[in-house]
Amino acid sequence: MTNSPAFSAIGSMPGTDVRETVRVVRDLFDGNGIPFLPELPARGPGADMIGRSAARLAGLGVDLQPSGWRLTDANGLDARRAQAFLREDLDELAEAFDGYEGPLKVQWSGPWTLAASVSLPRGERVLTDRGATRDLRESLSEGVRSALATVRRLVPGAQLILQWDEPSLPAVLAGALPTASGYGRVRPVDQSVVVDGLSALVASIEDAAAQVLHCCAPGVPVPLLRRVHGLDLAVDTSLVKPRQWDGVAELVESGRRLWAGAVPADGSVTRPEQISDSLVRTWRSVGLTGADLRTTVLTPACGLAGSSPEAVRALFKVLAQAAERLGEESESLSGS
Template structure:
């Protein structure tokens, strides 16, 4: 394990790719888990769906007023998305020249992609089992090629793939509206979802050192993740229901890491050694203030960890992240949340070593 396991979700504010990449390497590149930055503010094609859809091997997409859809020929928005990613990879090669260690890349997961992309006639891809299978296979091939390219650009990288699946709970529960808005897309059988994830992770596992399913929505399907061998879990810890903790405990005890979104991405986040309006340059607050702030962000998680019988040493398998992406914040706020994440990871590590 890294000495301090901390990382980000991927998305950041602004349009300065090089500045964002250098900030991420500076923050997480010494013992943490840096990542390929995503800057959605650049426009269509830099967003989660467009960024992934435009790269799909053997499939073409274009952008319509209702969103991204499969088509016979790629549109100019897809071309722009591919150009954005080429720029990001060029910057990655420059910023991570000589780097050796963990490096994370993010893609939209297959079920969120199938839930969001439209078929040519307008319905969601997830409503067509054959089309959904095509998405899984194309995405697997796409990411294998992407990881090979990343390894050529950064030969010392140990690759981790994050699959972003914010829509997966809705896919499983049948909560997605149809194109007309008057009905709901039929829920996808959990076994079908599991089998798709298995095919995807087995293929990508040839190039990736580890893979994570990240979902910052409520009702993360923890039992399903446990059925996909080796797949790690990332989630917003504030949304974990009591009934989910046993499944999380089993996942951790199986040797997998938990990517814990401990640091909220709103103004309630405070430094573990900071209270109220203090800054890092102020005098150290008293013990009570430190405890209250620590309790707010780390203690509830660690307390539940102990209540389900997990050993303190297993906290070494926790990677601390923000609760979700940071694209909606100002650059200064995103930097602050990033520093808090590293500080929270230090706190978790200290508890693991006691």
């Protein structure tokens, strides 16, 4: 392990061969890399972020309708398929990471994105019903705790990191989500309600895993997320506006870790210095130190399900090189 910042990935990967993908992750993310349990949405419904998370809700049934996932009395065929996908993924993880000791990340849909994506039996989003949203969050907490316990049993040496995926959070806060009819908008959720909900969820998991919230949508509510203690932040840095970086700096200085999505997922950046130099300039502009930089985790800007396997390998190589360069840059930043 060097003194460079760590590097990882968001979670989704191309293809349908989970055994091969898990081994690729294991082989490429050594040293400072943080390996992860990959998601392969190309396998079909239930292998995606929402389907995987909905199917693991404790005590709530779901089924896939033409309009999307919906709460039901009991799990339907697609939900059972989603559960089978996850069992297969965990079996492959256990085999590939036998004897592994170190950080290991798993991803789950966050409560606000899940409530915005899953419907009530009558067709409206769960988000429209405050009581149902609370029940879903509590069910999600129980289901995730169970899943984390399984991962810990299969890979006992793992230091678990849980990534909450919240791409819909800005839209939830802004009231930008359409109603089921398409003629209206779901009422915005008050910031204090979002903070309380996330805080309760993070507290329920804090003894099982470190936690990071990932949002790759424009308008990441950095000041709001700073109010949720025990939660690191993962963002697409290209979407962080200049005025938001001061808030990011305050978050880092408070002891949180920034997962900087500074590597475009489309493969358009091929030189590691393009990534490291840009991040260092930003770091200097907000007065952060080299020690702060070394706590950063460098990642792609978003998931990689739409990339080719060859492009993913090339991107991961650039990612590792950029992390190494950031380690060197952090020394000069500390001395400046």
